[in-house]
Amino acid sequence: MAQFAVIGLGSFGATVATELVGLKHDVIGIDIEKKYVESISDVLTHSAIADATDEHVLDELNITQCDAVVVAIGEDIEASILCVLHLKNLGVEKIWVKAKSKAHHMILTHLGICKIIHPEEDMGVRVAQSLSYPMVSRYMALNDDHYLVKVEITENLAGTRFHSVMDHVPEVRAILHKREQEIIYSIDPNLILQDGDVLVIEGSIEPLRRLSKHFTAK
Numbered sequence: 001m002a003q004f005a006v007i008g009l010g011s012f013g014a015t016v017a018t019e020l021v022g023l024k025h026d027v028i029g030i031d032i033e034k035k036y037v038e039s040i041s042d043v044l045t046h047s048a049i050a051d052a053t054d055e056h057v058l059d060e061l062n063i064t065q066c067d068a069v070v071v072a073i074g075e076d077i078e079a080s081i082l083c084v085l086h087l088k089n090l091g092v093e094k095i096w097v098k099a100k101s102k103a104h105h106m107i108l109t110h111l112g113i114c115k116i117i118h119p120e121e122d123m124g125v126r127v128a129q130s131l132s133y134p135m136v137s138r139y140m141a142l143n144d145d146h147y148l149v150k151v152e153i154t155e156n157l158a159g160t161r162f163h164s165v166m167d168h169v170p171e172v173r174a175i176l177h178k179r180e181q182e183i184i185y186s187i188d189p190n191l192i193l194q195d196g197d198v199l200v201i202e203g204s205i206e207p208l209r210r211l212s213k214h215f216t217a218k
């Protein structure tokens, strides 16, 4: 169990904090507005109504004891930056910050923040990807060009042999096959795919795009 602080309990901060509690971590949530703190205080391990632009307040809340701090103040860029500066002064090493604009992002980069989050943009990219490749239920970028994608087999591919789909694009690799609770890493090329099966595939974007055509059309 790790200890986290989430500063700013708007919809993004509150979601992060709630998820962390769900993952069995200790979470302190901080917001300047009483109503935001009250709406989530039952869920959190600790909560505080406080101004995160005040270094003494952050110090008193023992923020340095946390394994990581998430700064989820969006609109008030000045408050976000001041808060980050104080956290740095206090010696907090792992700071994740939500950025609202390019200028905000640039300043955070100059302050040495490595984890800068753009939730709206990230979600926009995910929605576009899902619309573009409906069979990809999840994906993970390994680097700028390489992805790990989770593909769900639908009716149109049921009854097809695994190799007859994958052989179209030899540059990509199937990492695993899942059917209900069973996970297989050494996939039999003659395996007959069933509706609801899952494949996790690794490859670069262009071959994955080519492969996607074989998942959408029989």
Ligand code: ATP
Binding pocket: 007, 008, 009, 010, 011, 012, 013, 030, 031, 032, 033, 036, 050, 051, 052, 053, 072, 073, 074, 075, 076, 079
């Ligand atoms: P979201 O999209 O997550 O709802 P947002 O990006 O619109 O939020 P804001 O609503 O500006 O961002 O900020 C998120 C939260 O941060 C708000 O609940 C706000 O009260 C809180 N906040 C703003 N300034 C401070 C501060 N100085 N100290 C602590 N909390 C703050």
